Amino acid sequence: MTYYKTITLKDGRECVLRNGTESDGQAAYDNFMLTHEQTDYLLSYPDENSLSPEEESRFLKAKTESKNEMELLAEVDGIIAGLAGIEAVGSKYKVRHRAELGISIDQAFWGLGIGSALMDACIECAGLAGYEQLELNVAAENDRAMSLYRKKGFTEFGRNPRGFKSRISGYQELVYMRLELNRRAPENNQK
Numbered sequence: 418m419t420y421y422k423t424i425t426l427k428d429g430r431e432c433v434l435r436n437g438t439e440s441d442g443q444a445a446y447d448n449f450m451l452t453h454e455q456t457d458y459l460l461s462y463p464d465e466n467s468l469s470p471e472e473e474s475r476f477l478k479a480k481t482e483s484k485n486e487m488e489l490l491a492e493v494d495g496i497i498a499g500l501a502g503i504e505a506v507g508s509k510y511k512v513r514h515r516a517e518l519g520i521s522i523d524q525a526f527w528g529l530g531i532g533s534a535l536m537d538a539c540i541e542c543a544g545l546a547g548y549e550q551l552e553l554n555v556a557a558e559n560d561r562a563m564s565l566y567r568k569k570g571f572t573e574f575g576r577n578p579r580g581f582k583s584r585i586s587g588y589q590e591l592v593y594m595r596l597e598l599n600r601r602a603p604e605n606n607q608k
């Protein structure tokens with residue numbers, strides 16, 4: 418899926434939200450490695466990244482060409498500040514109405530409105546792709562993310578007390594959240 422939108426951040430800088438291209442592979446890889454070092458709330462550790470920069474390029478190209486999956490980049494002053502994406506839960510009839518959302522932003526750019534804008538973009542695109550439900554899971558102690566998701570309308574539908582096992586802190590409780598979608602009008606998608 419393609420997407421393009423320019424927003425103004427809380428500090429006045431411009432941020433471009435856009436689908437990735439093959440040439441973004443290295444920058445997206447670098448951002449992935451950085452964000453996965455900065456927080457213990459994501460699924461994997463940097464040494465568990467299964468994609469090389471070249472594979473990341475192919476991943477971004479495939480997501481851009483996909484009709485129902487997407488990987489978005491948030492770019493500030495030519496730097497990739499964060500990534501967010503939607504992925505199908507499955508292709509079988511009984512689950513093809515559901516998609517999963519993932520998001521991570523470089524700590525240097527937290528609190529500027531990028532998370533909120535990336536969430537809006539993913540919710541809009543998930544609706545356009547025909548999904549009826551967007552889902553995610555989040556570490557219960559991740560206050561910033563929990564607050565963002567609740568603000569965007571996600572509601573909790575369950576918890577797994579041993580969902581993650583952190584190398585640093587042991588078990589982390591996972592909260593399962595979902596958002597029911599209606600198809601959105603395409604006017605916010607400038608391209």
Ligand SMILES: CC(C)(COP(=O)(O)OP(=O)(O)OC[C@H]1O[C@@H](n2cnc3c(N)ncnc32)[C@H](O)[C@@H]1OP(=O)(O)O)[C@@H](O)C(=O)NCCC(=O)NCCS
Nearest residue numbers: 458520521522527528529530531532533555561562564565
């Ligand atoms: C969670 C994350 C995506 C938020 O991104 P962000 O760009 O900082 O978010 P925004 O600036 O758009 O803020 C969105 C909301 O987060 C919440 N928030 C911001 N700072 C917060 C804080 N210090 N404490 C609690 N909530 C906070 C607020 O609800 C805020 O909305 P508001 O500005 O209208 O009050 C980002 O911190 C991140 O990538 N964290 C590490 C990776 C991660 O945890 N990903 C999610 C895994 S499930």
